[in-house]
Amino acid sequence: MENAKPGFERALKRRAEKISSEKSRLVAAASKVQRWVQELRRNEREEFINEERSFSSHLESEIQSDSGSANSAEFDPLTSGESEQLNPQISSENSFDNIESHHSSSTSGGYSHLPESQFSGINMPDQSFKKDGSNGNMDEAGIFHDEDDKVKYLLESLRKWGSSGVPMRKIDELLFYLKPLYPILPSxxxxxxxxxxxxxxxxxxxxxxxxxxxxxSLNKILTWKYLHSHQEIIIDINIDGLPLHTSSRTEFWPILGCLAGKYQVPFPITVFCGKGKPENLNMFLNDFVKEAGELMEGGYEYDGRIFPFRIRHYILDAPARAFVKQCKGHTGYAACEKCTVIGEWVEDRVTYAELNCPLRTDESFQRRDQLEHHLHAPGADIDDHDNGEWRTPLEQIGTGMVSQFRLDSFHLVYGGVFKRLVGAWILWPGPWKLNRNAFSEISDKLVSIKSCFPCEFNRPPRNLQEWKLYKGTEWRRLLCYDGMLVFKHRAFNVNIYKQFLLLHCAIFILASPYHVQQNENIEKAEELLEAFIKHCASTYGKRFISYNVHSLKHLGNECREHGALEEFSTFKFENKLKSLKESLRSGHKPLQQLAFRELQRDDRKKILSEPQNDVKLIHKLKNPFEDVPGIQYKKLKYHRITYNTKRKYDSCCRTKSGDIIIIKNIVHSQEGKVILVGNKFLWQDDFYHYPLNSSKLGILKVNRLDGRTLHFDFNDVQSKCVLLPDDDDGFLCIPLLHSF
Known part of the structure; x- marks a missing residue:
């Protein structure tokens, strides 16, 4: 026993040392969090003071302008506060017949990401100065005035830190060690x-x-600012399955909502968890249908005021649409949701080669005009219009079962038709199949241009050998941007390349917020898609014309009524599904875990108004040879677009006059304007001529960078461009369509 006692004491001592070490580590982490809070507060203070200074300078300019001579030689709308258009009004003469080529003096290929409004401010984080020596709750040294301020911001920081995926046990441990220092902290x-x-x-x-x-959900995320600017609440709905594990059939089936708008974040309305999809659709949708009906009838009340409420789109993939609408799935004979085509059994699959069948309407769906399209109870008489059919609960609230359900480009085009097309090139035997050399060289070309994509692309190119693992954004990038370059290969069949260009041009038009505003352009896209479908049928046979390929026929009408493809795609909903799955810590009670994590999130700061028209200038630069007086910067951020003068592939832009320019410097002039300094390409030409000249889409081949420096206002920028090196020392220049 005497020998055991020293061993026991040593164990206790080691345990105490371990606890002391852990405590020191957590205290150090807490100190780091506090320093981060102080730094964050200083940055917020600088941004606030910069905004105040900008406002004051604009106000002083107005006063000086008012007190000056009425015969002023020049009027500057940016400094005077008058409205200034950052990009041109959309011309009514922008159809394919009227879009002028790159050498014209008029605007061409308009892909402007600049809104038609004035700057609301220029934020320069690197430019700091003091104002009245005050800093809210902190003094000039960044120290809080009292303990209450420390605790307040420590709590805020802990909540942000805890919402980033930290195990709850670690948060409890940190709170335990911080409790002696801050007794007011929770346990x-x-x-x-x-x-x-x-x-x-x-x-x-x-x-x-x-x-x-x-x-x-709306109570947590809506603000008066959003409601005041929109005056109504419009949401889109997404329903989809989410497998939780590869070795289990357990799935989430969430109903996600999202406020209408480009930058909104989806939120969960309800989540089902079970083995497979819900067996009882009525029970799954009952609560949602009941509350949605009440809101559409009585409106949404916020702070004593009633706002109209409506559901705009149901954005689902094909299997989920068939499940929710209680109609035939994408392998059925009467599966098309937009027309009454009857499929044909060809080589072990149902195909839909007929393209000119009568269209469906909400009324024809409600009347069950084509009974073969709808699901029926087992043993029911298919000729009976009233008995046997399974009706969806969504019809109880007046949902347009045809007009409100969108064809999603994520699953239909990028991960559907285009993936099927590339798969046919790689796997299907025939003259179109890629040989080993072509496959290898295309893969090498993809890898070689990996570093040439702008920062807006989250997934750069990778080897074609991994094509089965490509994500939706990778298929979109390959179809709209680099595909026209890497598939233009001497070993690639010329006719197959032209077939690819038919799909590329049509989708590029429909994905452009600019082109879809003109019906002539949409008609051109529809013509190209119909030619693509017929060309595929003659090349690969009718077996290629699956549900997705046939649905391309109806894609133009979707864009005609509802805008560009990104306006009703599931990209943001897929991102939300990913975050839902990542919120789980284990396989134990996954639904409860997800519910707790969602209730702990602070989504209010993610909303929810459209971003302000602020130009952010980042990282000061000193170039003694610069002719324009002012403060120089390396980066410029505008909405989700970033220009970086230190990286060539992030500094290419197109001006309203059609010039392609590499930006070398960014100057905030003494007059308050943002001046860009760069060099333009002297030579431009079409990259392809079939099925139309690429310059009509703003796609150009450029070369010969001018050595002379060009100065131009940021208001003259039309769009950022993707610049990819070509084999003959030139570059392929493509307007950036999407904000990734």
Whole structure:
């Protein structure tokens, strides 16, 4: 026993040392968090003071302008506060017949990401100065005035840190060690995040359902600023399956909502968890349909005021649409949701080669004019219009079962038709199949241009051998941008390349917010898509004309009524599904985990108004040879577009006059304007001529960079461009269509 006692004491000592070490580590982490908070506060202070200084300078300019001579030689709308258009009004003469080529003095290939409004401010984070020596809750040294301020911002920082995927146990440990220093801190993460004690979960059929609600979600994210600018609440709905594990059939089936707008973030309305999809559609949709009907009838109340509420689009993939609408799936004979085509069985699959069948309407769907399109109970008489059919609960709230359901480009075009086309080139035997040399050289070309893509692309090119693992954004990038370059290969069949260009040109038009505003352009895209479908049928046979390929026929009408493809795609909903899955810590009670994580999130700061027209200038630069007086910068950020003068492939832009320019410097002039300094390409030409001249889409081959320096206002920029090196020392220049 005496020998055991020293060993026991040594164990206790080691345990105490370990606890002390862990405590020191956590205290150091807390200090780091506090320093981060102080730095964040200083940055916020600088941005606020910069905005105040900008406003003051504009106000002083107005006063000087008013007190000056009425016969002023020049009027500067940027400094005077008058409205200035950053990009031209869309011309009514911008159809394919009227779009002028690159050498014209008029605007061509308009892909402007600049809104038609004046600057609301120029934020320069690197330019700091003091104002009245005050800094809110901190003094000039960045130190809080009292302990309450420290605790307030420490709590805020802990919530942000805890919402980034940190295990709750670690948060409890940190709170335990910080408690002696800040007794007012909570003892548990549950108090820190205001986590409810229980989650209302009910059993339905083959799983469980958590219903959060539309009102509850909107209450958390809506602000007066958004409501004042929109005056109504319009949301899009997405429903999709999300497998949780590769070795289990457990799935999430969430109903996601998203406020209408380009930069909005989806939110969960209800989530089902079970083995496969919900067996009982009525129970799955019942709560959603009931609340949506109440909101559409009575409106949404916010701070005593009633705002109109409506659902704009249901954006789902094909299997989910068939499930929710209770109609035949994409392998059925009467599967098309937009027309009454009857499929044909060809080589072990149903194909839809007929392209001119009568269109469906909401009324024909409700009347069940084509009974073969709808699901029926087993043993029901298919000729009976009233008995046997399974009706979806969505019809109870007047949902347009044809007009409100969109054809999603994510699954239909990029991950559907285009993936099928590339798969046919690689796997299907025939004269179109890529030989080993062509496959290898295309892969090498993709890898070689990996570093040439702008920062807006989250997924740069990778080897073609991994094509089965490509994501939707990679298929979109390959179809709209680098595909026309890498497939233009001597070993690639010329006719197959032209077939690819038919699809590329049509989708490039429909994905452009500029081109889809003109019906002539949409008609051209429809013509190209119909030619693509017929060319594929003659090349690969009718077996290629699957549900997705046939649905291309209806894509033009979708864009004619609802705008560019990105206006009703599932890209942002797929991103939200990914975040839902990543919020799980284990496989134990996944629905409860997801519900708690969602209730702990602070989504209010993600909304939810359209971004301001602020130009942010970042990282000061000193070039003693610059002729324009002012402060020089390396980077310029505008919305989600970034120009970086230190990286050639992030500094290419197109001006309203049609020049392609590499930006070398960014100057904030003494007059308050943003001046860009760069060199333009002297030679431009079409990159392809079939099925139309590429310059009509703004796609050019450029060369010979001019050595003379060019100065131009940022207001003259039309769009950022993707610049890819070609084999003959030139470059392929493509207007940037999407903000990734």
């Amino acid at each position: 548990s993460y549950k108090t820190l995040f205001n986590t409810p004690k229980s989650i209302p979960i009910k059993s339905i059929g083959n799983g469980k359902l958590w219903y959060r609600g539309i009102r509850e």
